[in-house]
Amino acid sequence: MKKQVFGIITLLLLACMPGFGRGSSQLGAQELAGAETIINHYAAGNFAAGEITKAELDTILAAGVRSPSARNRQPWHFTVVRNRTLLNQIVPNMSEGNILIIISASGDGKTNGAEILDCALATQSIYLAAQALGLGSRIYTGPMDTINTRLKGDLGFPGGYSAVALVRIGRLPPGVDAISSASSRKAPDRVVTYK
Ligand SMILES: Cc1cc2nc3c(=O)[nH]c(=O)nc-3n(C[C@H](O)[C@H](O)[C@H](O)COP(=O)(O)O)c2cc1C
Structure with missing residues (x-):
């Protein structure tokens, strides 16, 4: 649940960033939801026991x-x-x-x-x-x-x-989420050039 809330907040913040996605500030949270996994992924540090089906x-x-x-x-x-x-x-x-x-x-x-x-x-x-x-x-x-x-x-x-x-x-242990697990990234304005 925390992860979902964090995801929506992240998407809304990203949507407000100048230049993000070239005009994506016009996109709503629902439209951006399809990109949620791509934007909010993180490298799991802890795993729980449990089979993969x-x-x-x-x-x-x-x-x-x-x-x-x-x-x-x-x-x-x-x-x-x-x-x-x-x-x-x-x-x-x-x-x-x-x-x-x-x-x-x-x-x-x-x-x-x-x-x-x-x-x-x-x-x-x-x-x-x-x-x-x-x-x-x-x-x-x-x-x-x-x-x-x-x-x-x-x-x-x-x-x-x-x-x-x-x-x-x-499988992930309970309580592990994108908030506690995410590492920071360089800001887009440091790594993106528009010409
Ligand atoms: C090409 C590549 C190689 C990686 N190799 C390792 C590795 O050997 N051991 C490890 O613990 N994590 C490895 N990682 C995970 C990265 O450390 C992790 O994705 C990065 O620190 C960003 O963390 P985050 O995705 O949680 O934000 C690798 C990631 C990539 C993309």
């Missing part, structure tokens, strides 16, 4: 598969990790029921620039889809070296593929 996982994966890619080449592969032993080697001490979705592409995961951009978009789609369903999610690139040097075989990656990023998904 098949319907939730299928929806999240559908968002990944539906991502845009250059020339529509869809260079990605998605690996859903639920095995406790593997999970512990990638992100230790995860709550029961948390899952990881690893996004991989052909190459070494570092120098295949175009594929990495495509995979980054798929990563973002998965991250946002989970939050749109009311789940917590967090992107990680820290474990990529461990995955790519030690775990590719156990994870069953397609031949020649390397991990680019992963998204951790889990």
